[in-house]
Amino acid sequence: MSLTEGVVRILEEQAAQHGFAKVKTVWLEIGALSSVDPESMLFCFDAVAKGSPVAAEAKLEVIRLPGRAFCLGCGQDVVVENRFDPCPQCGGFGLRVTQGDEMRIKELEVE
Template identity: 50%
Template sequence: MHEMSIAEGLIQLLEDQAQSQQFTRVKTLWLEIGPLAAVDAHALHFCFEAVARDTLAEGALLEIIELPGRGWCLGCNALIPIRQRYDSCPQCGSHQVQVTQGDELRVKELEVD
């Protein structure tokens, strides 16, 4: 379950930022996650709650903003929606699709004290 290592990385990131930005508590953490990032949101919530105990993020809300997957078809030059890697282009059927959005996993915003 790589969600546990992601949650641990988030706590480390929050602790690093708390030192440089001088805050002592995280109230809400917003993450942007695309469908191609291979992250189970439910598992990430569970893991974040577990690793946040006894840290500045204990009790913090983890809000996940789900981004759509998008790609650029090299065959017909169309921008298309995609749900998973190696989806074919719905317009021309080509499998030569370059991901342009949807593999993100990033902190969007923090609410802190």
Template identity: 75%
Template sequence: MHEMSLTEGVVRILEEQAATHGFAKVKTVWLEIGELSQVDPESMLFCFDAIARGSQVAAEAKLEIVTIPGQAYCLDCAKTVTLPRRGEACPICGGWGLQVTGGGDMRIKELEVE
């Protein structure tokens, strides 16, 4: 499960930001996860609870997942389309020449700290 190592990275970023910006605790983390990122939001929630417990900064933090829709540009019909998952044809023309333009990332969007 690669979500465990991703979650460890998120907690490490929280600890680094706390040291850099001088806050003691993270209350809430808003994490954007793109539909095309191949990251399972439910697994991230589970892993975050387990990993954050070992962190002084994030031990009591709540993780909020914000889902970002997948988008791609179709080279065949020259349209930007919404894609629920990778490997699908263009929903407009049925073409396979798709270039992902959004929803393939995961990032920390916002923090509530004290």
């Protein structure tokens, strides 16, 4: 719930800064390794946004990003489903996450 409140707060700040009155659609990127449940964000968004004059009628679209990591053992860029998975190529655990741990607003449709 607090993450969703933070998104709505950002929408309100951006409306004040850029001079738009309403947000119609929010595209939110959520990475597979971010520990954020996309379904929870979708569920909470309508309830939290109703209290905001800027976001009350906004629709939330979630873009799910896969987890990706660079394996220090074999030098491959690999897809991972969990942060502590071994490398699917060599089985090593020397993975450096390169994508999938983020949550960010990618795009807004405003009026």
